[in-house]
Every structure is written in C-alpha cells, then in structure tokens.
Amino acid sequence: MSLAALNDITDAVRATKRFLTPVDRVRWFRLAVVLFFVGGAGLSFQGAPTAGFGGGTDAPDPAPGAPPGPDITPQVTPELVVLILGVVAVGLAAFLLYSVVGATMEFAFVAALRDEEVRLRRSVRRYWRRGLRLFAFRLVVWVVTVTAIAAVLLGTGAALGGWPPTVWSDGTIIAVVLLAIPVFVLTVLVVGTLLGFTTMFVVPVMLAEDRGVLSAWRRFWGTLTAEPLEFLAYLVLSVLLGIGVSVAVGFLLVLLLIALAVPFLIVGAPLGFALAMAGGGTAVGASLLVLALLYGLLVFVGALLIQVPFGTFLRYYALFVLGDAEPEFDVIPDARAAVRTDGGDDGDGHDGDGAAGTATGEDPGGSTPGGSARPDDGETEADVGWNVDREDRGRGDDDTDRR
Structure with missing residues (x-):
C-alpha cells in the first residue's frame, strides 16, 4: 500500500514553487516576518563561556605585608x-509577547497558504484570540512537563539520599544525573511530538472547523488513530526533512555571510585606514560599529528570507498529509x-486555471471544490465555504470556539 506521506513530498515542492514564484518581494518579506515568529531566523545565540574555566583567571594573592587591594565586590543595594x-x-514580558505573537502567526501562516495571500494585520486581528489559546496550551504543557520531571528526579533523589538535596551524597547525585x-530524551520525544502535531495538524483543524x-485535538485524534x-511515516520523514533543511539553511547562511562580508571589507578596511591615518580614533570606532550593525542586520534579514521556501515547503507538506488523511480537514x-x-506550473508559476492568480489579479475563490477564497479586506465572506471567519459575521471568536 502506497503511503500518501511519501507522495506528498513532491506535491509540497510543487505547491511551494507555485506559491512563491514568480518572486513577489512583498510576499517574501511578509512570509519572512511570519517565519521570524514561527521559526525564528535559524540562528542560535548561545551564551559566551564564563571566565574562569581553565584556570589562570584568578587574581594573584597579595605579597606578604602588602596592603590589601580595593574591595570590588558589588554592594547589594535596594x-x-x-x-x-x-x-x-x-x-519576561518580551518573551511572553513574542510567544503570543508567534502562536498567532501559526494561524496566519496556514491562512496565507489557504488563501494564497499573506495578510499580516488582518490575520493578527482575526486570530489573536486563537493565538492566546494556543499559547496557553503550550504553556500548560511545558509547566506540566517541567513539574513532572522535577518530581521524578527530586523524588528519586529523596528516596536514595533523603531530603533536602543539600544532604545528598555523591552517589545519589550521580544516580539522579x-x-x-x-x-530528558523521552520528554523531548513525547512533548516534541505533541507540540509538533499541535502546530502542524491541530491548528489547521481549528481553522477548518x-x-x-482541546476540541480540535479530540477531532484530530480520530483521524490520527x-x-x-x-x-x-510523516513523523519519520519530517525529522529527516528537517535535518536536510537545517543543513541546506546552514550552507546557504555561510554563503550569505561570505557574500555580505566582501563588500563590507572593501568599504570598511580603506575607511578605517584613512580615519586612523587622520588620527580619528573615535571616528574609526564609530564607523566600524555602524558597519558591524548594518552587516548584522543584513545577515538577520537574509537568514529569514533564506528560510521562506523551506518553511513554506514543510508547512505545505503537513497540510497535504492532513488533507489526504481526512478530506474534511483540507485547507x-x-x-x-x-x-x-x-x-x-504553467510558466507563470501558477496553474493554468488561475487558482493562485496573484500575478494576474484574478480571484480563484469559489470556483474550486471546497469553496476556498482569498477575500480582500473590504469583501464580505458570507458565501465563503470556510467557517473559520464566523467571528467576522457577528459571532465573537472567544464566545464561539468550542473548548
């Protein structure tokens, strides 16, 4: 028996090409904004190692009879x-805001692929309540997970070495570690799968119905079982595809770093040398700082744009699998x-029937099975087959969503 999850990879590639070509700068930059909140820039900022590792960083002891050095211990003041x-x-406030906006952008991303148009402001206005619910679900999952891990580890340590943990012996600490x-490995597998399926499959069900x-999870659970x-098959293939995407993004990011570094070196090196010869030490530092900030900004934006086709492909792939498993969830x-x-692909990057139509300005809505449409901001949606926007017709989203 052929699995749809295998064939959907090719369909996802074709759909990504159809959606992103011909290149529309506005669409790409809007998707880059979405991916900044949904998947970040693909960069990991790790903390620098603390001083003192490896020895040799401690101040030498004062010589006998020498006066003590100044006390540089910071004073804890109110x-x-x-x-x-x-x-x-x-x-903490910035992190919570980013998380809430990121949860909202999950719905905006699926809606963009559904409507074949990226509308950021309208999506935020329409889906922020759902974003809050998704954020709350994720937060509860992590709180429960961390609590459960702490209970298991502390309970084991208490059973072996007593309480509090400060009285644990070295053997008890090693056993807990x-x-x-x-x-941790089991937690990553279970919680990662739970939250991943919530993002990839439950969010579309929330939109479709x-x-x-929780109600969408119960609805999706029947399809999953x-x-x-x-x-x-999707889980295994998505892991492999994620690894491949990470490698490709990393390779392209290295090329981006090199490509952007060349013009900055061409401009920065002579400028710094000229300013140094003129005796402008402060000007040299300020100029190099400006160039470094500009370089970092361009790298950040470029990294987001690099992720656009890969992130779009991975989300299309999940939506194809979901729609093949249950046609009622096809968004x-x-x-x-x-x-x-x-x-x-008919040469314009879209199908011959004008289903996408962004390059020609045609509206495909309502002519295809399933009744999907791409309503403009001023259009009514009474005839749209999707029931995801019922809150716009007088039914508040926070009152109608079934828990």
Whole structure:
C-alpha cells in the first residue's frame, strides 16, 4: 500500500514553487516576518563561556605585608535589586509577547497558504484570540512537563539520599544525573511530538472547523488513530526533512555571510585606514560599529528570507498529509487541485486555471471544490465555504470556539 506521506513530498515542492514564484518581494518579506515568529531566523545565540574555566583567571594573592587591594565586590543595594527585577520583568514580558505573537502567526501562516495571500494585520486581528489559546496550551504543557520531571528526579533523589538535596551524597547525585538523561530524551520525544502535531495538524483543524485547541485535538485524534501509519511515516520523514533543511539553511547562511562580508571589507578596511591615518580614533570606532550593525542586520534579514521556501515547503507538506488523511480537514484545496492536475506550473508559476492568480489579479475563490477564497479586506465572506471567519459575521471568536 502506497503511503500518501511519501507522495506528498513532491506535491509540497510543487505547491511551494507555485506559491512563491514568480518572486513577489512583498510576499517574501511578509512570509519572512511570519517565519521570524514561527521559526525564528535559524540562528542560535548561545551564551559566551564564563571566565574562569581553565584556570589562570584568578587574581594573584597579595605579597606578604602588602596592603590589601580595593574591595570590588558589588554592594547589594535596594536600587540594584530593583534594577535586576526590572530587567527580568522586561525580558519576561518580551518573551511572553513574542510567544503570543508567534502562536498567532501559526494561524496566519496556514491562512496565507489557504488563501494564497499573506495578510499580516488582518490575520493578527482575526486570530489573536486563537493565538492566546494556543499559547496557553503550550504553556500548560511545558509547566506540566517541567513539574513532572522535577518530581521524578527530586523524588528519586529523596528516596536514595533523603531530603533536602543539600544532604545528598555523591552517589545519589550521580544516580539522579544518570536518570535525568533518559528522562530528558523521552520528554523531548513525547512533548516534541505533541507540540509538533499541535502546530502542524491541530491548528489547521481549528481553522477548518472553528474549534478550540482541546476540541480540535479530540477531532484530530480520530483521524490520527484511523491512519496511524500515515502519521508515523510523516513523523519519520519530517525529522529527516528537517535535518536536510537545517543543513541546506546552514550552507546557504555561510554563503550569505561570505557574500555580505566582501563588500563590507572593501568599504570598511580603506575607511578605517584613512580615519586612523587622520588620527580619528573615535571616528574609526564609530564607523566600524555602524558597519558591524548594518552587516548584522543584513545577515538577520537574509537568514529569514533564506528560510521562506523551506518553511513554506514543510508547512505545505503537513497540510497535504492532513488533507489526504481526512478530506474534511483540507485547507488548501486550490493548491492540491493545481499540483495534481498540471503540476502547478504553467510558466507563470501558477496553474493554468488561475487558482493562485496573484500575478494576474484574478480571484480563484469559489470556483474550486471546497469553496476556498482569498477575500480582500473590504469583501464580505458570507458565501465563503470556510467557517473559520464566523467571528467576522457577528459571532465573537472567544464566545464561539468550542473548548
């Protein structure tokens, strides 16, 4: 028996090509914004190693009879405590805001592939309540997970070495550390699969049937248990595809770093040399700082743009698998019909029937099975087959979503 998850890879590639070509700069930059919140820039910023590792960084002991050096130990004052708490509060608020916007952008991403048009402001206005619910679900999952891990590890340590942990022997600590390794691996597999399936499959169900997170999970669970081999194949293939995408993105990012570094070196080196010869030490530092900031900004934007086709492909792939497993959850009927009739490419990057139509300005909505449409901001949606926008017709989203 042929699994749809295998064939859907080719369909996802064709749909990605159809959606992103011919290149529309506005569409690409809007998708880059979405991917910044959904998947980040593909860069990992790790903390620098702390000083003191490897020895040799401690100050030498003063010579006998020498006066003691100045005391540079920071004084804990109320002002310092308030400053630290303020920085922590601002960082936490920024993280929560980013997470909520990221959850909202999950719906905006699926809606963009469904409508074949990227509308950021309208999507945020329309889906922010669903984004809050998705964020709350993710937060609860992580809180429960961390609590469960802490209970298992601390309970094991208490059973072996007593309480509190400060009285644990070295053998108890080693036993807890060895237990933590398989616990963390199992947690990553289980929680990662749960949250990954929530993002890739439950979010489209929430859009297709106007449901809350738990209600959509119950609805999707029937499909998951009815087609376990399809979703198992998707899980394995998505991991392999994710590895391949990471390698490709990393390679392209290295090329981007080199390509952008060449003109900056051509401009920066002579400029710094000229300013240094003129005796402008401060000007040299300021100029190099500006060039470095500009270089970092261009790299950041370029990294986001690099991810656009890869992120679009991976999300299309999940939507194709979901629609094949359960046609009622198919949120991309236009793309599916196009790529499975003529490959989705008629020379303009779109199918011959004008299902996408962004290059020609035609509206394919309502003419394809499933009734999908790309309504403009001023159009009514009473005849749209999708029930995802019922809140725009007088039914508040926060009141109608079934929990």
